[in-house]
Amino acid sequence: MTLAARPDRVFITGASSGIGAALAREYAARGATLGLLGRRADALAALRAALPDPGRHHCYAVDVCDHAALARAAQDFLRACGGADIVIASAGISHGTLTERPEDLPVFESVFATNVNAMVATFAPFVAPMKAQGTPCRLVAIGSVAGIRGMRGAGAYCASKAAVHSYAESLRLELKSTAVRVVTIAPGYIDTPMTRNNRFPMPFLMPAGRFAASAADAIARGDSYRVLPWQMGVAARLLRALPNPLFDLVFSRAPQKHRKEAA
Template identity: 40%
Template sequence: MFRNAVITGACGGLGQALARLLIGQGAHVALVGMNTSALNDLAALAPERCRVYTPDVSDALAMQAMGADWLQHHGTPDLVIANAGVAGGFDTAESTDLAVMRRMLEINLLGVASTFHPFLRAMRDSGQGGALVGVASVAGWRGMPGNGAYCASKAGLIAYLQSLRAELRPTRLTVHTISPGYLRTALTAGNTFAMPGLLGPDEAASALLQGLVQGREHIVLPRRIGWLSKALSLLPARLHDRILLGQPRKPRAGQAGATPIPGLPPSSSSPP
């Protein structure tokens, strides 16, 4: 059981569910996100064990300040979950979408390293062990039409976590890659295509924490979506691409059903 946790994206569906579970288990929890109201509601469940932070996860200095404050008031965490992430459609032919890709990489990839950095040295030096968790996606296993920015950010995250895991093998720290399929959250609310294996955030959070306790380094939520993705990957690339091209695409920034991307320049929010 974890006693001291830091969660980014704690105001989202999966993040909120993880926070509630950990708070309910008696853990001290740093709640990091952009929705102050939602974070305050979570903190109210155990005010003496929670603290609210609202930095941009891609802002290394702001994340370092958050980490220093948490270490000072609650000590070294034994669990850091880098869950903050954004999603959206992408079209390389549209110049405004290049800003979308840049922002997605900043949050989904750089934001994970910026989340781990303030705590890594303290966790390693404590000798008590701990878990560093990055929430990637099965979308990082293979690129999908119209989703290049998101797929690239998650593929990069998977590689980064592999590297960090290897580096930390000699220590008592573990690194875990989470690859959700489709979760019933704000990030998928605007999707108009089929979402096999759609999983609720509470069920996903419970499975995630159970997998961590079991020591699983790669956790797919739900497992069956991983099997489906691997089966599709066995198809010839041309056939695989043809199947994916027949599916509706994720809305781009500014289109109906698109999820907001914090920090995106205003000109990138209105598609041509």
């Protein structure tokens, strides 16, 4: 089922910057009423002030790892708006990690808590209300092409995004007989503060605004899985098809993601 061209109610986590903020700007321009959730109240307030008709949007300064606070924000948005049409779990973090370094174990745990567990906690309060609405709705998981193959020095991030893809696929099957569609968007390199920390070439780097417009169109169609930009989708399929010996030979010396230094 295709969504209306102007979705009414859109709840976005990770809205204070990056992909989340770009999606907020795109949906506000399409006339939606937004629930903007992120850790930084000042960034959320600045974003809302820059959107059309800022008074109709709702801000929630919440860490997605605080599941109780996240559930309260979801319930407040549902009460205020009478339901939700799209929920986008966009909150995510990325750090380089090395399994041999014991100080990186908490980083693994933090990446999974934010990228995977918080996604489940984001969707959970919305599933029953969306099913009860009986109208076309979307739960949107922001994955990554990094979840398609593991990369050197990025075990936590790649594994967390692979988990996102599998979790969203499971949820899609659970909700198959309902009006709720689960959409997985797998960004390649998108020009955001997160990717600007990368110390290696980023092919097919896509402006955040263009990504948001393409993602919103895919969400409206109810695409089950979409890689953006499309060129990265082609590259990802080729990577997946590489035999392990050839993949290992090519990528064993690839640049590593920057590690989070211990405090």
